[in-house]
Amino acid sequence: MATNKLLRDEDMIKANTWSCVTGAGLKKYQALSLNNGAVIQAVSSRDYGNMALHTGDQPEQVIFNRKLFLDSLYLNLENLVTAEQIHSTNIQIVDKSHLGAGALSLQTALSKTDALITAERGVVLGILTADCLPIFIYDPMTPAIAIIHAGWRGTIAEISRLTMDRMIHDFKTDPGNCQVAIGPSICSACFEVSSEVADLFGKVNSETVIPTESGFEVDLSGFNSYLLQHAGVKPEHIDIANLCTGCHNEDFFSYRIEKGTKGRMMGIISLQ
Numbered sequence: 001m002a003t004n005k006l007l008r009d010e011d012m013i014k015a016n017t018w019s020c021v022t023g024a025g026l027k028k029y030q031a032l033s034l035n036n037g038a039v040i041q042a043v044s045s046r047d048y049g050n051m052a053l054h055t056g057d058q059p060e061q062v063i064f065n066r067k068l069f070l071d072s073l074y075l076n077l078e079n080l081v082t083a084e085q086i087h088s089t090n091i092q093i094v095d096k097s098h099l100g101a102g103a104l105s106l107q108t109a110l111s112k113t114d115a116l117i118t119a120e121r122g123v124v125l126g127i128l129t130a131d132c133l134p135i136f137i138y139d140p141m142t143p144a145i146a147i148i149h150a151g152w153r154g155t156i157a158e159i160s161r162l163t164m165d166r167m168i169h170d171f172k173t174d175p176g177n178c179q180v181a182i183g184p185s186i187c188s189a190c191f192e193v194s195s196e197v198a199d200l201f202g203k204v205n206s207e208t209v210i211p212t213e214s215g216f217e218v219d220l221s222g223f224n225s226y227l228l229q230h231a232g233v234k235p236e237h238i239d240i241a242n243l244c245t246g247c248h249n250e251d252f253f254s255y256r257i258e259k260g261t262k263g264r265m266m267g268i269i270s271l272q
């Protein structure tokens with residue numbers, strides 16, 4: 001376990017794009033390129049506890065956990081906007097009228113949505129994950145931000161490309177200016193799939209499908225990176241955390257490894 005930890009920290013330092021920040025003994029993960037004064041972005045670790053209101057934990061405890069996490073970033077829980085995530089490609093533009101949606105109760109979360117975009121300062125966009133990919137986009141020129149929940153279904157349905165298309169359409173975003181970060185999520189070695197699922201990915205980008213003795217593995221971060229590059233994002237502007245929720249289950253909740261955990265991490269991004 002200790003060796004794993006050492007390797008992981010070395011890996012991150014080598015990549016030099018994400019950092020593990022510890023405050024009051026609690027870890028969170030932040031993309032260096034997105035925490036530049038104009039934007040605040042982070043993903044909680046399991047140190048902060050479960051961030052989801054829909055998995056059966058006491059709401060009071062979840063709200064306490066959310067507040068602890070957002071307080072550590074000097075952000076206000078009342079400004080959080082979350083969605084009822086359903087592995088769709090539904091995208092919603094968020095403005096100040098949505099402030100607090102889903103922050104304190106499940107009923108007020110934006111319904112059936114897996115990506116949020118805003119050009120409003122102070123709005124805190126949040127999504128919940130435990131293996132799925134939290135993807136963050138920052139358009140510094142508009143400025144505008146987006147957050148995406150991409151599991152394998154959303155990934156193959158191209159939610160990351162569709163979100164970029166929506167930013168181009170609604171905000172005249174130039175993808176060439178955008179900075180993207182892909183957070184802690186399931187690695188290819190932990191994500192073995194059937195040949196049917198592998199085929200879906202292989203038809204679009206065969207490089208992200210890895211045959212093994214027992215089946216196929218899919219690199220979901222690599223696939224989303226491919227889609228975003230195809231949409232015009234520069235490869236050097238895509239920072240992949242390379243932190244697997246399954247391999248590092250001591251730090252992250254993993255739906256797959258824990259066979260259906262209640263725990264979810266929260267990813268957030270906010271324009272300042």
Ligand SMILES: [Zn+2]
Nearest residue numbers: 187190244247
């Ligand atoms: Zn893994």
